Amino acid sequence: MTDLGEGSPRLDSRRRDLEKDQAHVARGTYPPTEESLTRPIDPEEAEAQADRLRAVWDDPPGWRYWSAVNNSEVGVWYSMTAFGFMLIAGALALVMRLQLAVPDNELISADRFNQFFTMHGSAMMFLFAVPMFEAVSILLLPAFLGARDMPFPRLSAYGFWAFLIGGVFVMGSLLFDAAPSSGWFMYPPLSTLDEGLGTDIWLLGLSFIEVASIAAAVELIVGTIKCRPPGMRINLMPLYAWYVLVVGAMILFAFPPLIAGDFLLELQRSLDWPFFDPARGGDPLLWQHLFWIFGHPEVYIVFLPSIAVAAMIVPAAAQRPMVGYNWIVLSAVGTGFLSFGLWVHHMFTTGLPSISLGFFSAASEAVVIPTGIQLFAFVATLLAGRVKMILPMLWIAGALAIFTVGGLTGVMVALAPFDWQAHDTYFIVAHLHYTLFGGMVFPLIGGIYFFYPFIRKRTLSERLGRISFWLTFTGFNIAFLPMHLTGLRGMPRRVYTYPGDVGWDTLNMISTVGAFVVAAGILVFAWDLVRPKGAPMSTRNPWNAGSLMWSHDIPDQFWGVRSIPYVTSRNPLWDQPGIVARMDQGGYYLPDAREGLRETIVTSAIDARPQLVARVTGPAWCTIWAAVFTGGAFIFPTFSWYLPALLSGIAAVACIVWWLWTSTALIPERPMKDVGLGLSLPTYVSGPSAPGWWGVFITMLGDMVAFASLIFGMFFYWTARPDFPPPQAEHAAGGWVVASALLYTASWAATRAARPVQRRGRVPLAQVLLTAGALTATAGAAALVLSVSGLDPTSHVYPAMLYAVAVWTAAHTVAGVVMQLYCLAGTVWGKVLPEYDAPVWNTVLFWHFMLVTALGSAAAIGLLPRLL
Amino acid sequence: MTRRAAAALCLLSLLALAACTGPQSALDPAGRDSATLSRLFWFMLAGAAVLWAAMNGLMFYAWRVDPRPMSVRGARTLIFAGGVVLPTVVLSGLLGYGLSIMPDQRAPGDGLRVEVTGEQWWFRVDYWPDGAAEPIRSANELVLPVGSRSEITLKADQVIHSFWLPSLGGKTDMIPGRVNRMSLEPTDVGEFRGQCAEFCGESHAWMAFTAKTLSPDDFAAWLTAEAAPAAPPRTDLARSGRDAFMAQGCGGCHAIRGTPARGQVGPDLTHLGSRLNLAAGALEVTRPDLIAWITDPSAIKPAARMPAYDHLDTGTIAAMAAYLEGLR
Numbered sequence A: 001m002t003d004l005g006e007g008s009p010r011l012d013s014r015r016r017d018l019e020k021d022q023a024h025v026a027r028g029t030y031p032p033t034e035e036s037l038t039r040p041i042d043p044e045e046a047e048a049q050a051d052r053l054r055a056v057w058d059d060p061p062g063w064r065y066w067s068a069v070n071n072s073e074v075g076v077w078y079s080m081t082a083f084g085f086m087l088i089a090g091a092l093a094l095v096m097r098l099q100l101a102v103p104d105n106e107l108i109s110a111d112r113f114n115q116f117f118t119m120h121g122s123a124m125m126f127l128f129a130v131p132m133f134e135a136v137s138i139l140l141l142p143a144f145l146g147a148r149d150m151p152f153p154r155l156s157a158y159g160f161w162a163f164l165i166g167g168v169f170v171m172g173s174l175l176f177d178a179a180p181s182s183g184w185f186m187y188p189p190l191s192t193l194d195e196g197l198g199t200d201i202w203l204l205g206l207s208f209i210e211v212a213s214i215a216a217a218v219e220l221i222v223g224t225i226k227c228r229p230p231g232m233r234i235n236l237m238p239l240y241a242w243y244v245l246v247v248g249a250m251i252l253f254a255f256p257p258l259i260a261g262d263f264l265l266e267l268q269r270s271l272d273w274p275f276f277d278p279a280r281g282g283d284p285l286l287w288q289h290l291f292w293i294f295g296h297p298e299v300y301i302v303f304l305p306s307i308a309v310a311a312m313i314v315p316a317a318a319q320r321p322m323v324g325y326n327w328i329v330l331s332a333v334g335t336g337f338l339s340f341g342l343w344v345h346h347m348f349t350t351g352l353p354s355i356s357l358g359f360f361s362a363a364s365e366a367v368v369i370p371t372g373i374q375l376f377a378f379v380a381t382l383l384a385g386r387v388k389m390i391l392p393m394l395w396i397a398g399a400l401a402i403f404t405v406g407g408l409t410g411v412m413v414a415l416a417p418f419d420w421q422a423h424d425t426y427f428i429v430a431h432l433h434y435t436l437f438g439g440m441v442f443p444l445i446g447g448i449y450f451f452y453p454f455i456r457k458r459t460l461s462e463r464l465g466r467i468s469f470w471l472t473f474t475g476f477n478i479a480f481l482p483m484h485l486t487g488l489r490g491m492p493r494r495v496y497t498y499p500g501d502v503g504w505d506t507l508n509m510i511s512t513v514g515a516f517v518v519a520a521g522i523l524v525f526a527w528d529l530v531r532p533k534g535a536p537m538s539t540r541n542p543w544n545a546g547s548l549m550w551s552h553d554i555p556d557q558f559w560g561v562r563s564i565p566y567v568t569s570r571n572p573l574w575d576q577p578g579i580v581a582r583m584d585q586g587g588y589y590l591p592d593a594r595e596g597l598r599e600t601i602v603t604s605a606i607d608a609r610p611q612l613v614a615r616v617t618g619p620a621w622c623t624i625w626a627a628v629f630t631g632g633a634f635i636f637p638t639f640s641w642y643l644p645a646l647l648s649g650i651a652a653v654a655c656i657v658w659w660l661w662t663s664t665a666l667i668p669e670r671p672m673k674d675v676g677l678g679l680s681l682p683t684y685v686s687g688p689s690a691p692g693w694w695g696v697f698i699t700m701l702g703d704m705v706a707f708a709s710l711i712f713g714m715f716f717y718w719t720a721r722p723d724f725p726p727p728q729a730e731h732a733a734g735g736w737v738v739a740s741a742l743l744y745t746a747s748w749a750a751t752r753a754a755r756p757v758q759r760r761g762r763v764p765l766a767q768v769l770l771t772a773g774a775l776t777a778t779a780g781a782a783a784l785v786l787s788v789s790g791l792d793p794t795s796h797v798y799p800a801m802l803y804a805v806a807v808w809t810a811a812h813t814v815a816g817v818v819m820q821l822y823c824l825a826g827t828v829w830g831k832v833l834p835e836y837d838a839p840v841w842n843t844v845l846f847w848h849f850m851l852v853t854a855l856g857s858a859a860a861i862g863l864l865p866r867l868l
Numbered sequence B: 001m002t003r004r005a006a007a008a009l010c011l012l013s014l015l016a017l018a019a020c021t022g023p024q025s026a027l028d029p030a031g032r033d034s035a036t037l038s039r040l041f042w043f044m045l046a047g048a049a050v051l052w053a054a055m056n057g058l059m060f061y062a063w064r065v066d067p068r069p070m071s072v073r074g075a076r077t078l079i080f081a082g083g084v085v086l087p088t089v090v091l092s093g094l095l096g097y098g099l100s101i102m103p104d105q106r107a108p109g110d111g112l113r114v115e116v117t118g119e120q121w122w123f124r125v126d127y128w129p130d131g132a133a134e135p136i137r138s139a140n141e142l143v144l145p146v147g148s149r150s151e152i153t154l155k156a157d158q159v160i161h162s163f164w165l166p167s168l169g170g171k172t173d174m175i176p177g178r179v180n181r182m183s184l185e186p187t188d189v190g191e192f193r194g195q196c197a198e199f200c201g202e203s204h205a206w207m208a209f210t211a212k213t214l215s216p217d218d219f220a221a222w223l224t225a226e227a228a229p230a231a232p233p234r235t236d237l238a239r240s241g242r243d244a245f246m247a248q249g250c251g252g253c254h255a256i257r258g259t260p261a262r263g264q265v266g267p268d269l270t271h272l273g274s275r276l277n278l279a280a281g282a283l284e285v286t287r288p289d290l291i292a293w294i295t296d297p298s299a300i301k302p303a304a305r306m307p308a309y310d311h312l313d314t315g316t317i318a319a320m321a322a323y324l325e326g327l328r
Helices: A009-018 A034-038 A043-057 A062-067 A071-101 A110-144 A153-176 A198-226 A239-271 A284-318 A325-339 A354-366 A368-384 A391-414 A416-422 A426-456 A462-488 A505-530 A579-584 A622-639 A642-663 A691-720 A734-759 A763-788 A797-828 A838-867 B003-019 B032-065 B072-100 B216-227 B236-247 B287-295 B314-325
Strands: A599-603 A610-615 A672-676 A679-682 B113-119 B122-128 B136-139 B141-145 B150-156 B161-163 B172-174 B180-184 B190-195 B208-214
Touching: A071 A110, A071 A153, A071 A505, A110 A153, A110 A198, A110 A239, A110 A284, A110 A426, A153 A198, A153 A622, A198 A239, A198 A622, A198 A691, A239 A284, A239 A325, A239 A691, A239 A797, A284 A325, A284 A368, A284 A391, A284 A426, A284 A691, A325 A368, A325 B072, A354 A368, A354 A391, A354 A416, A354 B072, A368 A391, A368 B032, A368 B072, A391 A416, A391 A426, A391 A462, A391 B032, A416 A426, A416 A462, A416 B032, A416 B072, A426 A462, A462 A505, A610 A672, A610 A679, A622 A642, A642 A797, A691 A797, A691 A838, A734 A763, A734 A797, A734 A838, A763 A797, A763 A838, A797 A838, B032 B072, B113 B141, B113 B161, B113 B172, B122 B141, B136 B216, B141 B216, B150 B161, B150 B172, B172 B180, B208 B216, B236 B314, B287 B314
Parallel strands: B113 B150, B141 B208
Antiparallel strands: A599 A610, A672 A679, B113 B122, B122 B136, B150 B180, B161 B172, B190 B208
């Protein structure tokens, strides 16, 4: 028996380094020997294993079905809900097109039109495009990776229920004529002056959904990093997984600035803290920066997943591996990075200095290069292969035809001087719909035609697919091509009507006709999707594709994969003969579920060496309750019901604590488990090998971005406004600020010290340290709040900003203290033992970030104003 | 290309050119900046058409024609050539040109100075002739001399608006708490339409203005006339209209120079009768339109700030309309 980790001694020592804190590490043979991979399997034993697996992974019966958390169920609910919201948002567009069909029309009122275009944009972005990507990825990613499920199934379910509640709340406001009406970009001061509930519904409802989106992104990132099958090194990942990783990271860095902006805007609306009020030192442009730092990456967050879908369809159509895999990966990562440096091109008309315009024009043009590489790689792959005429490819070709138009007009508007004409006109409406239809809708529908056999074990209709394509494609061009001209002839966006003598009437009528043809195409597709279909198909791999996904079981099985394969190729089904048969027989890892637990294999981040048998969570109601109460905490403040909101928030925390306590990091019945092929893996790990630790780490990266956005706000005011801080301003009380910094540091140190102490078995001392940590943290938060309590946040943006930072940090302290107390309770009631201390690791990790937040706040509140 | 296709293309392009004209069209330029940008657009459009056809032609070839598989080496070369070399070359050239025209477009004005303020939902227009201590105030109409570059200062009152006169040049936002600037250089005499381009609330659609460009002499004459106080009413009807206007407190919001009406909340009405539009492009300065507006502004512009005067009898409103129409 060779020890795990043969290879160069240096690598070996590094691995030990990483695992030095592990009580248990993998033992046995890895990689698997040729002999073990060809060893015959006893069919009776295999059948018994399959029965046990089936029992463990099956959905709950009857009404309990809705407590399911399997990615295969949640992914379908999630994507169908997002699709439903898309249909509603599309219907809004049709009403708007009717209103604009003729000049001086009075079909709907100006206010209703404004509600409709606001909700059309908001819903398409927040309730369709992003959730759809996450839903589809939750559904497909484990199959691409040969994993049984996502690493945190209950988190997926929580995200879905939160999305459903938030989406229904925001969309429902349309029925009460109370929907947001200040545009999906919500620019203050228009949004701060709005007297209705609409803006609050937008801010709080969508923040809630953004939180759910981030939760899903965390899960997708961890899934890609930690749940790959053994042997699937990061450079062997299917391109889809690469895109999930890039897009997940983009969500993680793009949404927090918007959440920070939402936080400030809602504070101004409910408490009159004047962040965007120029009369009191505020500046409406800060919102535009925060919004577009989110908003531009958002465009690529929507676009890249569709490229990911295309990247799976193209090799199947060409019947050969993708040409230029490395180029594509680099381009995807490059697009992700560049997309964060483009936001100012949405603000070319705000009067920024020419040097900024030049820089952001250049950056906006530069993003064409990675995009071009990806598109040319697809064409090159088709040229290098023998192309099969498959229907999904028709949608991809249509997508390319449409997207390139949007890309080329994008090149035009990226030039600041031309944008001065085109900005906020129908030219932009045309441009963005060309990019989004070409870069999202067409690839998505093509993808559904491609993946449907995997998802439902049946095929969609080839005939209906073609009808739908040609209707959508023609209708789209009839609707949107003329809009370029409408815009250049002067028609601004977001007007509910227009006079008849400016020359826009014919063009608008054509667009309206086209819009209804698009609707017909989408409806044909929707019918194809939901119509009753016959018996399951007989072939498993209808496209003869190479990715692991097509090893799926027909009829459907809930276990994901029968056994988790050892992968040595980018296209295992093409390059590893016999892999599917071997998987079916249970000839790879984890073929059994003897303990009656849901398990999947966790591997190392880069080279996918097996590290852990992760026990993933099963069906639960607590996730739904957690989502309901979190929803209450966000939704009640819309109506200024602050006490119910607080109670709801407490209930949400209670649900989440219950969920974590009862189902995560459970003390295993034995420390190691034989997973087959001569390998034994630990059943519990702490720290950087554990998915939970990665979950915390990645979440906190996003949280840091939000905090950085707040601090960016302070610097923004300092550079943009001469009176920040105002000359005679009162400052925060220095003594309290220093006390707060010291107390937080003490809390961090106590928490950090508790980890090794607990590990060495000195549990009482660890308990003392954790208690001290919680107490000092509470005192630190109190000191921070006291330091600013003498100021009046409504008087000027400077004290308001100090208050906002203090509130932010104090709110985080609540989470920090809950975690400390969770660990404390864990040591008392046997949830945390010296060898089984994952919660302590995660808490310490949180506290590293908490310390940065606390010291950053102290510096921003106490130090920065004295330096400025 | 067959002859018929060529003829069709010619016809189409003629149609396209005809389709580009209009009082608010960026492709029907009457100013230096808009002419540059219009040329830039046609140039970019031609390039885009070629690139689009090349990319999609290649795709079509790869997908539907492709006789035999290309070598991987060839495919990699294609990725590099199409994805890296081509955009780098094309975009460097385009960017160089695009940015080189920016300084001209933003050049400081050397002639007239105008300050335009965005209000909900109309434009306050203040002319500042050289050495003036006070502006000559107007609303919803911008008159500019041809042949010189006018400097335009942009402000906003409550919410963000955007000042856009496509026939002459690009737009610039008007942001509360900030002062923006731009400059325009008309080359042709004419009448044009401009409009707020940033969503600014319920009547965003009805926030437009008219622009007139005049020869330098005509402009000087016009400015002198504009600076003069309002013409006194000439008919009995108009006189009673003036009395009603003052009695109803209209002067609390509107100014008519040379009368007690000094309000600054709403648009200045001193020379309303000579303007090309009423209520920021929603109506024309005709008596029926004036009557309709005074009776119920919100029926024409949703959420308009001006209250309805439908409690007045129709005779009084008609008299006020007659008075206002005569303010030339």
